[in-house]
Amino acid sequence: MMGRKPYIREVSKTTWWLKHPRYMNYMLREVTSLFIGLYTAVAIDGVWRLQQGREAWEHFIAWTFSTEAVFMHIVFLVFAVIHTTTWFNVTPKAMPMHVGDEPLPDAAIIGAHYAGWVVVSVLALLIAGK
């Protein structure tokens, strides 16, 4: 091994994702999942209140109209939308589809996800509106 001395460049375990916008976007997608989790916790809390009885439920509903709760929901919504759309946009990679012999264009696969989202949202609003 005369003279050979391959040099290894260390990559920081903590700050690597600051090195490139691509990595920051990835971290954003991953971190936003936290807010999905937090919102899920709020939803579970609501169910929990509901089974505790009318008073607990009404208290919970009243809380959701408070300024901090509205603010929190807006924040959750923004991050949830970021999380959801970034995932929607990569679905053609994970699930390429064929119709007969022809590959389905990426836009169709992504579009189907958005369409599904709209349908579910409309249904939810209709049920909630009753």
Place this chain on the structure above:
Amino acid sequence: METITTDIAIVGAGGAGLRAAIAVAEADPSLSIALISKVYPMRSHTVAAEGGAAGVIKSDDKIEYHFHDTVAGGDWLTDQDAVEVFVNTIPKELTRLEHWGCPWSREASGKVAVRPFGGMKVMRTWFAADKTGFHILHTLFQTSIKYPSIKRFDEYYSTDLMVENGRCTGVTAIEMRTGIMKLFNAKAVIICSGGGGKVFPFSTNGSIKTGDGMAMAYRAGVPLKDMEFVQYHPTGLPITGILLTEGCRGEGAYLVNKDGYRYLQDYDLGKPEPTPRLKSMELGPRDRLSQCFWQEQRKGRTIKTPHGDMVHLDLRHLGEKKLNERLPMVLDLCRSYIGVDPVTQLVPIRPVVHYMMGGIHTDINAATPIKGLYAAGECACVSINGANRLGSNSLGELLVFGAIAGRNAVEYIKGEGRDLNAAGTTKLAADAKARVDAIFTKTSGTESVSGLRKEMNTTLEDGAGIYRTEAELKVACDKIDGIRARYSQVSVKDKSSVFNTDLIYTLELGSMLDVAQTIAHGALQRKESRGSHQRLDYPKRDDVNFLKHTMTHYTGGATPRIDYLDVKITTSQPAERIYGRDE
């Protein structure tokens, strides 16, 4: 010196080298194989071949047609016994590649598709879009991984063949990552190191195509054959010389001059028709089409650009869908490298040095005159290409003769070459090391590698281009001889061991100068015009005096010695080459 003992050493891991290695491994898995290459196998220049590989497979085609197209295409300088072997074997080789996973383009039925190519009577070019060489190389490389007996020595630069008493006993090579020279002691050696197009300034060839294997065999005493025959491909991009495949014209592209006129009709190549007609117009052979460019240039009908004179390749009428499907790389290359979109724009192109028909002299068994030494692929001259290779015969050649070289090397080491008396090899290896050390350690040189390389490049282009004359060739020979003498005054500035490309470039220049000398001297001596070798002072083919292979011998002195070898004719007597009209 560290010695690696192996049954068979193969120098070069492109298409031919990989095919040879697999042939050896399949013939006898117990044999050890050292596959030595100055680059990783997938970097080899086979990767750049685009259009396809010809092989008779369709019902409207015949082996005899492929034979005749090849022989006539080579202006009867081909050895017809070798062409017979070639055309008979290639369909099997291409099918074998299919079994190994090559992603050939297909017909709707699932059968392999074929496309037309220049100088072919019937469509017979198998293709994988316009990346055929890439797919063949990667398929071979990936398949070679299957065979444990193939031991690769990637990034080893081979320097010298060991030859004792007329037998090859091995090869020395520098391990580039350490700079250490090693001896591969082998019962047989197969050279598959590719051509040397980089001796010219404007070439489709990659930087690695420096003729090292040719020069190594030449210095070891094997004659180089027909070196004056250098193929210009008619359609290279300006500036870089990047190749646009003949498949463009196979799919129906036109060649037009500055007036938008399909000028080939003026040169006895047939009448222009809207769709491609085989062996006519744009589907004429490469030598003729490149010569037509030169003629148009003299008539002032080419297009003047800052990058030299050009003509146009017109692909627009093929439509975007077909271009995307059949010629995706062509689209990408034009758009990226010259900012021209072939879907809507004319593509400027000009002839560019592409391939060397000549090479290490072998017989139809891929054997050289030195026992135990074989050669195949572009570095070799067997010769199936004669004075002009037909497009889509080179990929076939490396498969057919790579495999033949491998199998014959096995037969040899099991028979006559069974016992290896390599008593003198250590001394030979020490001599090789001393030769390289002398170049490496020299400190007082006055010449630079890049300076000499540029001089060599322009000398060959000026004197040994598409059309040649006695006076210009004499100048070229003198200049190349002079540059070769000045090579001893080169000093390597980089004195380190690890991945020293300064040293490698210097050794490569030495190889190129040997190759350049054989081209220039061979061309000067051949006083006729045949195929790619066109002499303005001898415009006719001369079958009386020159239906012969030029054999250039290394003398150790300032100039090579040249003699001639008769061409082998079996069934096809020399006749007129006819394109664009009935035979």
Place this chain on the structure above:
Amino acid sequence: MSNDRTITLEVMRYRPETDAAPSFQSYVVPYVEEWVVLDALNYVKDNLDTTVSYRWSCHMAVCGSCGMMIDGEPKLSCKAFLRDYGSKIRVEPLSHFPIERDLVVVIDDFIEKFTRIRPYIIAQSEKPVSEGEYLQTPAQLHKYKQFTLCINCLLCYAACPQYAHNPEFVGPAALSMAHRYNLDSRDSGRDLRQEVSASHEGVWECSFVGACSDVCPKHVDPAAAIQQTKIASTMDYYKALLPGGK
């Protein structure tokens, strides 16, 4: 083309016999409109400093030799045009690989992994050549064709943060090549390849950053290959739980 305009090329140098660590060396080279970064490097090598080492060959983006970091992004230097950069261009060896010397990296690790995934047809039974080709429709070809286009340039490994943190990760190019053979109608070697692909160091090490696909010069989309392998492996797992499953 302006004759006087120049640019500065900052080239990472590392000479293992004399240097403790890499450092940058600047070269002033002419600016030529049509030049790529590789042309500028060749200018340096031919005219300014013969000791700079780097790999290159085809100059047409197909041999895969000349990958390097150009202004921090993995690129083929033969397809990175000077006109797309500023007056100062920083050139470094590919990230995440050990530096052998200057711009040359050690790729032994990739070669070993590529070998391990068995990148060749494993057929159930060998069909004699005399019986002709296997039939494969254009649609069957289309299924895997994109994944055959990998030129092994290793830009994807240089972009992949997972590979940076866990060198055991089999990585994008090798995993997508495994997927390529798994999808080929002529192949039946998937089970063997899954031993590597579906292992912890295989697809499950990937967190779908997608950087590999962003930088791939041949649009192979290794990230897609890896996600598809994950889905197929998950299906395998659930199929095995069903009655009669393997």
